[in-house]
Amino acid sequence: MTDEVPRRRGRPPAGGREAILAAALQLLRERGIARVTSREVAALAGVSEASVFYHYKDRTGLLQAVFEQGLEPLQALSSGGMLSGADLHDVLTRFADTLDEFLEQALPVMSAALSDTALRDVMAAYMTAQDLGPHRGVAALGDYLAAEQAAGRVRAGVDPHAAAMLFVGACYTRAAQRQMPARVNELPPLENIIRATEELLRPGPV
Amino acid sequence: MTDEVPRRRGRPPAGGREAILAAALQLLRERGIARVTSREVAALAGVSEASVFYHYKDRTGLLQAVFEQGLEPLQALSSGGMLSGADLHDVLTRFADTLDEFLEQALPVMSAALSDTALRDVMAAYMTAQDLGPHRGVAALGDYLAAEQAAGRVRAGVDPHAAAMLFVGACYTRAAQRQMPARVNELPPLENIIRATEELLRPGPV
DNA sequence: GTCTATAGGTTGATAGAC
DNA sequence: GTCTATCAACCTATAGAC
Helix, strand or coil: CCCCCCCCCCCCHHHHHHHHHHHHHHHHHHHCHHHCCHHHHHHHHCCCHHHHHHHHCCHHHHHHHHHHHHHCCHHHHHHCCCCCCCCHHHHHHHHHHHHHHHHHHHHHHHHHHHHCHHHHHHHHHHHHHHCCCHHHHHHHHHHHHHHHHHCCCCCCCCCHHHHHHHHHHHHHHHHHHHHCCCCCCCCCCHHHHHHHHHHHHCCCCC | CCCCCCCCCCCCHHHHHHHHHHHHHHHHHHHCHHHCCHHHHHHHHCCCHHHHHHHHCCHHHHHHHHHHHHHCCHHHHHHCCCCCCCCHHHHHHHHHHHHHHHHHHHHHHHHHHHHCHHHHHHHHHHHHHHCCCHHHHHHHHHHHHHHHHHCCCCCCCCCHHHHHHHHHHHHHHHHHHHHCCCCCCCCCCHHHHHHHHHHHHCCCCC
């Protein structure tokens, strides 16, 4: 242990890389990708612009890291931990809540990549490599519904993965619309969607 | 009638405004909003940069016009012309096709507005003023399903607008995923979704 | 790893002639 | 309405000292 060296002030030098990434992600979500500039990122992170390029090489490198970090919570989704229990209403509610939470974080990141074809290609490559996308949620819920169908708790004769797609699609669309806050555009409340899905999947009197 | 004055070459001077708008929309769809710069727009439209600002005042003004033009085909959707007939399968197919076509055009425009909060506000105001959004499609299909339900051709006890939301959501999500071409991410084919929806809505044996 | 300073390029926007 | 010419602002990226 040496004497305490007076730090320059503020953030410890070691956290630079993480601070830059966090700042970039925050800027992207709060103000849009057009505002994710080296200047604003550096200012928010409390470092110099040169640090940004030192750690991430160039703007594309930084945004690639932002994409990976911003999409990381998807792992929680594909684990499918919330898909247990025999009460369809509960399962759908938990699933929708988890999906909502994820999309709230991930949708701004995903749509940001569409602002430039070069960025879109970067993100598409990452999603392909990691096998990410809405199909993960559809597959997870679809598998659950298929099992329930086999157990006789879900109406027979219905493609469980297509049914899952309907439910995931509704959640996705609601989340997407929240990104564009035109308050007039009101969609049916989540509760009605869950109830309708339940009702549609309930085994009929045979 | 005076003598024929030799035109400078190429496009007639009168079409400048429209050419600029068309070029901007094309650039936005093909390369992303980050490439919709005054320079590239002017070059593609075959006019000078100054013309862009003369006609649309500033970049925001141009993009506002692009948004309005890019979302205009929504009118076809809300008219609900494709929602007639008693064969649910046909109606769903026609509806999905129309929605797909619209989203193919409109989604790149809508997501572009998310790249910057200032632009997002401009588009949100326009969508609010014109009452645009996914809720239009949901309302149109929901009303149709409600009528079919009253006629006994759709299962009773199901919220028709919530059911419409499920179907519209699936179409929307498929279209959104097409924007991010990660080929691995495969969702159930449209036909399966239509069939499942049909099956779910079919009146059960009571 | 972090900084200051700066190069070099692109962009939005205006002035003024035609 | 359209052009050429020009600018100030901004942005990415690098060099070199510490």
